[in-house]
Amino acid sequence: xxxxxxxxxxxxxxxxxxxxxxxxxxxxxxxxxxxxxxxxxxxxxxxxxxxxxxxxxxxxxxxxxxxxxxxxxxxxxxxxxxxxxxxxxxxxxxxxxxxxxxxxxxxxxxxxxxxxxxxxxxxxxxxxxx
Numbered sequence: 001x002x003x004x005x006x007x008x009x010x011x012x013x014x015x016x017x018x019x020x021x022x023x024x025x026x027x028x029x030x031x032x033x034x035x036x037x038x039x040x041x042x043x044x045x046x047x048x049x050x051x052x053x054x055x056x057x058x059x060x061x062x063x064x065x066x067x068x069x070x071x072x073x074x075x076x077x078x079x080x081x082x083x084x085x086x087x088x089x090x091x092x093x094x095x096x097x098x099x100x101x102x103x104x105x106x107x108x109x110x111x112x113x114x115x116x117x118x119x120x121x122x123x124x125x126x127x128x129x130x
Contacts, residue, residue, distance in 0.1 A: 002042035003049040005125055006056065013046035021114055021123045026076045029111070033076035040123060063088045066118035069100045074111040083118065101127055 001008050008014050019042040026033040063086055070081040084100050086093040097115075104113045115124045 001044060001049075002123075003044040003051065005052040008043060014043050015046045016041050016043055018042075019123065021126060022072065022076060025072075025112055025126065025128070029074065029076070031074070031076040036072070036076060036078060040121070042123060062086060063090055063093050067097075067100075067124070068116050068118055069104055070114045070116060071104050071107065071110045072112050072114065073109050079107065079109055105129055 001014065002019060018039050020037055020039045022033045022036055022038070026037070065086045067084050067086060068081050069084065071079045073079045082100050082103065084096060086096055101113060104110050110129065112126055112128045114126050116122060117124060
C-alpha cells in the first residue's frame with residue numbers, strides 16, 4: 001500500500017492507480033526527470049488512510065526479499081544502484097536496509113533513493129537525503 005507503506009489486510013478496500021514516483025521530487029527540486037519519469041501501478045486505500053506508522057520502521061523490510069536501492073542525482077538521473085537480498089532474520093533485515101541507505105548517501109551526488117521490489121520492479125518507497 002503506497003499510502004501507508006505496508007501490506008494490505010483482509011477486508012480493506014484498495015484501489016490500483018498509476019503513480020510516477022520521481023515526479024513530485026523533481027517538481028519540488030525544479031528539475032526535469034526526463035526519461036526517468038516512469039509511471040507504474042501502486043495500490044492505495046480507497047478510503048482515507050492515516051499514512052505510515054513510524055513505529056514499524058522501514059516499510060517492506062521483509063525477510064528474504066530482493067530489493068534494489070536505485071540512486072538518483074540532484075538532476076533526477078540514475079547514478080547507480082544496489083541489489084540486496086534482505087536477511088532471513090527480521091532484526092538483521094532492518095540493519096541491512098540501514099546499511100544500503102548509508103552506502104547510497106555516502107556518495108555526495110545522491111539526492112534520493114528509490115527502493116523497489118526486484119521481481120516486478122514495483123516502487124516501494126523513497127528516501128531523500130537527510
